[in-house]
Amino acid sequence: MRVHGEVSDDEAATVVESVPLCPPPASAQRLVVGYALTKKKVRSFLQPKLLALARKKGIHFESIDETRPLSEQGPFDIILHKLTSKEWQQVLENYREEHPEVTVLDPPNAIQHLNNRQSMLQEVADLNLSNGYGEVCTPRQLVIMKDPSSIPDAVAKAGLTLPLVAKPLVVDGTSKSHELSLAYVEASLPLLDPPLVLQEFVNHGGILFKVYIVGETIRVVRRFSLPDVNTYDLGNNDGIFRFPRVSCATNNAEDADVDPCIAELPPKPLLEKLGKELRRRLGLRLFNIDMIREHGRKDRYYVIDINYFPGYGKMPGYEHIFTDFLLSLVQSKYERLLSAS
Numbered sequence: 632m633r634v635h636g637e638v639s640d641d642e643a644a645t646v647v648e649s650v651p652l653c654p655p656p657a658s659a660q661r662l663v664v665g666y667a668l669t670k671k672k673v674r675s676f677l678q679p680k681l682l683a684l685a686r687k688k689g690i691h692f693e694s695i696d697e698t699r700p701l702s703e704q705g706p707f708d709i710i711l712h713k714l715t716s717k718e719w720q721q722v723l724e725n726y727r728e729e730h731p732e733v734t735v736l737d738p739p740n741a742i743q744h745l746n747n748r749q750s751m752l753q754e755v756a757d758l759n760l761s762n763g764y765g766e767v768c769t770p771r772q773l774v775i776m777k778d779p780s781s782i783p784d785a786v787a788k789a790g791l792t793l794p795l796v797a798k799p800l801v802v803d804g805t806s807k808s809h810e811l812s813l814a815y816v817e818a819s820l821p822l823l824d825p826p827l828v829l830q831e832f833v834n835h836g837g838i839l840f841k842v843y844i845v846g847e848t849i850r851v852v853r854r855f856s857l858p859d860v861n862t863y864d865l866g867n868n869d870g871i872f873r874f875p876r877v878s879c880a881t882n883n884a885e886d887a888d889v890d891p892c893i894a895e896l897p898p899k900p901l902l903e904k905l906g907k908e909l910r911r912r913l914g915l916r917l918f919n920i921d922m923i924r925e926h927g928r929k930d931r932y933y934v935i936d937i938n939y940f941p942g943y944g945k946m947p948g949y950e951h952i953f954t955d956f957l958l959s960l961v962q963s964k965y966e967r968l969l970s971a972s
């Protein structure tokens with residue numbers, strides 16, 4: 632029996648997009664998807680175009696009331712969620728044990744790896760992905776838990792090169808956890824506010840690739856990012872630059888007039904390999920990877936951020952991809968039940 636939420640290679644093989652779906656079992660003709668999402672996420676994800684297509688395909692979305700026992704709601708075939716409280720995670724873990732027949736997207740313990748900017752990149756670093764299409768690394772980084780006055784020494788000891796991107800260590804859905812800054816000179820380091828991750832800034836021509844994963848499906852879009860830093864900037868900057876959420880949807884760079892060497896998307900086979908490996912290693916099916924290409928290095932990529940249940944509402948064609956994905960989950964569960972009987 633499958634442990635819910637774990638993505639095995641076997642399972643991956645049963646969810647290939649091109650395989651036509653055979654008729655679902657009678658009990659699954661109306662697929663009920665419970666969701667526990669913030670108001671912001673409901674607005675961005677449950678758009679009318681998704682709801683309309685879902686209805687046509689027999690998928691019904693039902694809001695979960697967190698103040699009531701989960702077992703008294705539904706019954707659900709699938710639960711979608713992105714709430715960060717410890718209490719909610721415990722509720723879901725208990726529910727998964729009591730209801731192994733319900734697919735929880737994704738398991739709270741797997742999502743936890745993405746709530747810390749150190750652990751979120753560990754699997755990418757361990758993967759050491761390098762093949763004929765390119766190489767995927769993570770920027771060198773250091774975790775500072777406390778005592779800002781110790782930062783210059785810690786940075787020197789670790790041999791990190793300025794400028795450094797300072798990122799709050801924990802990502803908990805608050806806007807504070809996305810308040811990043813760029814420290815140009817050593818003297819500015821004690822002004823930073825731990826706990827944080829200090830990451831080497833990688834010049835990448837100001838374009839970032841948002842790689843969306845929905846099960847087996849991968850889509851990539853371009854967004855504007857921070858511009859390159861040059862020696863002039865370094866010499867003429869004595870402080871810290873605090874920057875807003877640069878890679879958000881309003882910074883769409885799909886149709887921008889950008890140097891083709893910078894705008895060129897990462898090779899598909901490289902993204903496929905990365906997506907497949909991370910899906911398996913993280914035990915997640917819904918996430919996105921923020922990726923940059925080192926300026927002047929055609930084939931060296933850095934993963935700088937991984938987000939659980941990202942802004943799918945801005946992914947082109949998300950309503951088709953997501954509804955097909957939900958149906959494929961039920962289909963593969965049905966096939967497993969058939970082969971077990």
Ligand SMILES: O=P(O)(O)O[C@H]1[C@H](O)[C@@H](OP(=O)(O)O)[C@H](OP(=O)(O)O)[C@@H](OP(=O)(O)O)[C@H]1O
Pocket residue numbers: 671672675676713804876878879880881921936938939940941942943944945
């Ligand atoms: O950490 P970064 O790289 O900024 O990724 C963010 C988060 O996933 C946001 O979700 P959340 O707020 O739940 O963390 C999401 O907003 P949505 O709420 O609109 O889905 C953003 O979508 P964009 O606005 O498309 O960038 C996405 O870019």
Ligand SMILES: Nc1ncnc2c1ncn2[C@@H]1O[C@H](COP(=O)(O)OP(=O)(O)O)[C@@H](O)[C@H]1O
Pocket residue numbers: 770796798802808809810811830831832833834835839855856857876877878921923935936
């Ligand atoms: N190591 C880095 N080198 C260059 N730019 C970076 C680096 N880390 C982050 N950035 C820039 O900062 C933005 C936000 O950083 P990110 O780690 O994605 O945080 P968030 O979770 O808030 O999106 C990125 O989209 C990118 O533009």
Ligand SMILES: [Mg+2]
Pocket residue numbers: 878921936
């Ligand atoms: Mg990001």
Ligand SMILES: [Mg+2]
Pocket residue numbers: 802936937938
């Ligand atoms: Mg993020």
